[in-house]
Amino acid sequence: xxIGILVTIFDSALRLSIPLLAACLAGLWSERSGVVDIGxxxxxxVAAFAGAAGAxxxxxxxxxxLLGILASVAIGLVHGFASISQRGNQIVSGVAINMLAAGxxxxxxxxxxxxxxxxxxxxxxxxxxxxxxxxSALVYVVLLAVPVTWFVLGxxxxxxxxxxxxxxxxxxxxxxxxxxxxxxxxxxxxxxxxGFAGVYLSVGQAAGFLPNMTTxxxxxxxxxxxxxxxxxWPALGACFLFGLLDASANQLQGLSLPGIGEVPVQxxxxxxxxxxxxLLAGVIGKAIPPRAxxxxxxxxx
Amino acid sequence: xxxxxxxxxxxxxxxxPAISVVAAFLVAGLVVLAIGENPLTATRWLLLGSLGTGxxxxxxxxxxxxxxxxxxxxxxxxxxxxxNIGGEGQATLAGxxxxxxxxxxxxxxxxxxxxxxxxxxxxxxALWAAIPGYLQAKRGSHIVITTIMFNWLASxxxxxxxxxxxxxxxSMNPETxxxxxxxxxxxxxxxxxxxxIEIPHSQLNLTLVLALxxxxxxxxxxxxxxxxxxxxxxxxxxxAAIYAGxxxxxxxxxxxxxxxxxxxxxxxNELMGYQHRLLLEFTSGxxxxxxxxxxxxxxxxxxxxxxxxxxGILYQGGAExxxxxxxxxxxxxxxxxxxIILFAGALDGLFRRLVAHLFARQKLxxx
Numbered sequence: 001x002x003i004g005i006l007v008t009i010f011d012s013a014l015r016l017s018i019p020l021l022a023a024c025l026a027g028l029w030s031e032r033s034g035v036v037d038i039g040x041x042x043x044x045x046v047a048a049f050a051g052a053a054g055a056x057x058x059x060x061x062x063x064x065x066l067l068g069i070l071a072s073v074a075i076g077l078v079h080g081f082a083s084i085s086q087r088g089n090q091i092v093s094g095v096a097i098n099m100l101a102a103g104x105x106x107x108x109x110x111x112x113x114x115x116x117x118x119x120x121x122x123x124x125x126x127x128x129x130x131x132x133x134x135x136s137a138l139v140y141v142v143l144l145a146v147p148v149t150w151f152v153l154g155x156x157x158x159x160x161x162x163x164x165x166x167x168x169x170x171x172x173x174x175x176x177x178x179x180x181x182x183x184x185x186x187x188x189x190x191x192x193x194x195g196f197a198g199v200y201l202s203v204g205q206a207a208g209f210l211p212n213m214t215t216x217x218x219x220x221x222x223x224x225x226x227x228x229x230x231x232x233w234p235a236l237g238a239c240f241l242f243g244l245l246d247a248s249a250n251q252l253q254g255l256s257l258p259g260i261g262e263v264p265v266q267x268x269x270x271x272x273x274x275x276x277x278x279l280l281a282g283v284i285g286k287a288i289p290p291r292a293x294x295x296x297x298x299x300x301x
Numbered sequence: 302x303x304x305x306x307x308x309x310x311x312x313x314x315x316x317x318p319a320i321s322v323v324a325a326f327l328v329a330g331l332v333v334l335a336i337g338e339n340p341l342t343a344t345r346w347l348l349l350g351s352l353g354t355g356x357x358x359x360x361x362x363x364x365x366x367x368x369x370x371x372x373x374x375x376x377x378x379x380x381x382x383x384x385n386i387g388g389e390g391q392a393t394l395a396g397x398x399x400x401x402x403x404x405x406x407x408x409x410x411x412x413x414x415x416x417x418x419x420x421x422x423x424x425x426x427a428l429w430a431a432i433p434g435y436l437q438a439k440r441g442s443h444i445v446i447t448t449i450m451f452n453w454l455a456s457x458x459x460x461x462x463x464x465x466x467x468x469x470x471x472s473m474n475p476e477t478x479x480x481x482x483x484x485x486x487x488x489x490x491x492x493x494x495x496x497x498i499e500i501p502h503s504q505l506n507l508t509l510v511l512a513l514x515x516x517x518x519x520x521x522x523x524x525x526x527x528x529x530x531x532x533x534x535x536x537x538x539x540x541a542a543i544y545a546g547x548x549x550x551x552x553x554x555x556x557x558x559x560x561x562x563x564x565x566x567x568x569x570n571e572l573m574g575y576q577h578r579l580l581l582e583f584t585s586g587x588x589x590x591x592x593x594x595x596x597x598x599x600x601x602x603x604x605x606x607x608x609x610x611x612x613g614i615l616y617q618g619g620a621e622x623x624x625x626x627x628x629x630x631x632x633x634x635x636x637x638x639x640x641i642i643l644f645a646g647a648l649d650g651l652f653r654r655l656v657a658h659l660f661a662r663q664k665l666x667x668x
Binding site for chain 2: 087
C-alpha cells in the first residue's frame with residue numbers, strides 16, 4: 001500500500017464522515033438537553049431534499065443550504081412540540097419523523113419533478129465546489145462546529161444550563177430558568193446541524209437528491225454519539241473512525257489479508273453497529289446517556 | 302400524566318384513537334391537495350382497489366396478516382414497558398430460519414415441514430430479539446438503540462449470506478432456491494377450490510388463520526395468564542414488580558423472546574405463504590408499520606386486528622391508487638403511517654386533553 005492510496009482513503013474518509021459528524025453533533029445537542037432524537041435520519045433526508053430543490057430553483061447552493069436548514073428545523077420543531085410541549089414519547093415521535101420524511105420527500109419529489117422522486121441534476125453554482133484542498137466550505141463549517149460545540153456546551157453559561165436541563169431539569173426550573181426554552185433551543189440547534197448534514201449529501205457530495213439517500217447515516221450518527229459518550233471531540237473521532245471504515249470497505253473489497261482470507265465488505269459495514277452494541281453492553285467502558293434524556297419534564301411534580 | 306384526566310373507558314380506548322386517526326387522514330388529505338390531486342377521488346380509488354373487488358380484498362387480507370404479526374410483536378414488548386423497534390431485523394432473521402429449515406429438510410412431508418418452518422421462523426426471530434432483551438435486562442443497554450443496531454446488523458448479515466453462501470449457484474439474483482413444494486402454505490383460493498368454492502386468486506394464504514390464532518393467544522397471555530400479569534406489572538411499575546416477587550430482568554427477556562417470535566410471523570406469511578424462497582428486503586419496512594398498528598390498536602389484540610385491516614386497506618388500495626393517479630405513489634402510505642404514529646403515539650396527550658375538555662364542558666352544561 002503506497003502513500004497515494006492512504007491519501008485517497010483519508011480523503012474519502014473525511015468526505016464520508018462529514019454528514020455523520022453534523023448529524024452526530026445535532027444528536028449531541030438534543031440529547032444533552034434531555035430530548036432523545038432518533039429522528040436524525042429523517043431530518044437529514046428532509047434537508048437533503050429541500051436543499052437540492054432550493055439549489056435547483058434558485059440556482060445557488062447557498063439558497064439550498066438555507067432552505068435545507070429551514071426544513072430540517074421545521075421538522076425538528078414538530079419533534080420538539082411533541083416531546084417538549086405535549087410531553088409525548090420521544091422515541092415514538094422520532095420513528096414517526098423518520099417515516100414521514102421518507103414518504104414525504106419521495107412523494108413531493110415525484111410530484112414536482114416527475115423523475116421517480118429525484119431532483120433534477122445540479123450543476124455549476126447549484127453545487128458546493130471545493131474551496132480548500134478540494135473540499136467545499138460545508139466541510140470546514142461542520143469541522144468548525146466541533147470546537148464551537150465543545151466551547152459553548154462546556155464553557156458558557158448557556159451550555160451549563162443546557163447540560164443541567166438534560167441531567168436534572170427540576171433543579172434548573174427551581175433556579176427560575178425555563179426548561180422548555182432551553183430544550184427548544186437545543187432542538188433548533190439540532191435542526192440546523194442536521195440541515196448541514198442533509199444538504200452536504202445532496203448538494204455537496206452528490207449532484208441532487210435521491211429517494212432515501214441518507215441510507216441509515218442518521219443511525220450511524222446515533223451510534224457514533226453513543227461511542228463518543230455524548231461529547232464533542234470524541235464525536236469527531238468516532239465519526240472519522242466510522243467514515244474511515246466506510247472508505248476502507250470500498251478499498252478492501254476483494255482484498256485478501258494474510259491469515260484471515262478475504263474480508264467480506266459486509267463485515268466492515270457491520271462494525272459500527274457491532275461496536276456500538278458491545279459498548280452499550282458495557283464490555284469495553286460504559287456509555288451513560290444524560291440522566292433526564294427521554295423523560296418529559298412535568299413542572300408540578 | 303400530570304393532572305388526572307377523567308375520561309370514560311370507551312372514550313379512552315375508542316374515541317381518542319379514532320380522533321387521532323381521522324386527524325391523520327385529514328393531514329394526509331392536505332398532502333394530497335398540496336401535490337395538486339383530489340383527495341376525494343383518491344379515497345374512492347383507495348377503497349375500490351382494496352375492498353371493491355374479491356381479488357383486491359384478498360390482497361388486503363394478505364397485508365393485514367403481515368401487520369397483525371408485527372403489531373402483536375410491538376404490543377407484547379410494549380406491555381412490558383419495552384419499545385421493540387427491531388421488528389424488521391427479527392423478521393429478516395426469521396426468514397433465514399425458514400430457509401435453513403425448509404431447504405435442509407426437503408425429505409420431510411408437508412405436515413411436518415410446515416410446522417417446523419414456522420418454528421424455525423419463531424426461533425430465529427426470538428433469538429434476534431432475545432439478545433437486545435438480555436442486554437437491556439442484564440447490562441442496562443437501551444433496548445431502542447440495540448434493536449436499531451440489530452436491524453442494521455440483520456440487513457448486513459442477510460446480504461452477506463444471500464450473496465456469498467445461500468444463493469443458488471446458477472442464479473444471478475441474491476435469493477435462495479425455491480422451498481420444497483410440500484412446504485408451501487396453501488393459498489386461500491386453493492383451499493376454497495378444494496372444497497368446491499371458487500374465489501378470486503390472490504396472495505392470501507392460510508397464514509391469516511395463524512395470525513388470528515396468534516392474536517387470540519396474545520390476548521389470553523396478556524389479560525388472562527399469570528405471565529401476562531407479570532409482564533403488565535413490569536411494564537407499568539418495575540419496582541412494584543420486584544416487591545411482588547417478579548423478576549423484571551426475566552420478564553423483559555421473556556417478553557422480547559415472544560415479541561421476536563411474533564415478528565417472525567411476517568416472514569412466514571411473506572416467504573412460506575407467497576414468495577416461496579428467501580430474498581432480500583422482503584420485510585419492506587413493515588416492521589415499522591407494526592409500531593403504528595400497535596399504537597393505534599392501543600396494544601390490544603382486537604385493536605391490532607382492526608388497525609391491521611386499516612393498514613391492509615391502505616397498502617392494497619395504495620397500490621391501486623398509484624396505478625390510477627400516478628402522482629400519489631405508494632409512499633403516501635408511509636406518510637399516513639408516519640402521521641398516525643405521530644398523532645396516536647407522540648401527540649396522544651393532545652387529543653386526550655381535547656376530549657377530556659369536551660367531556661368536562663358537557664358535564665358543566667348538564668349540571
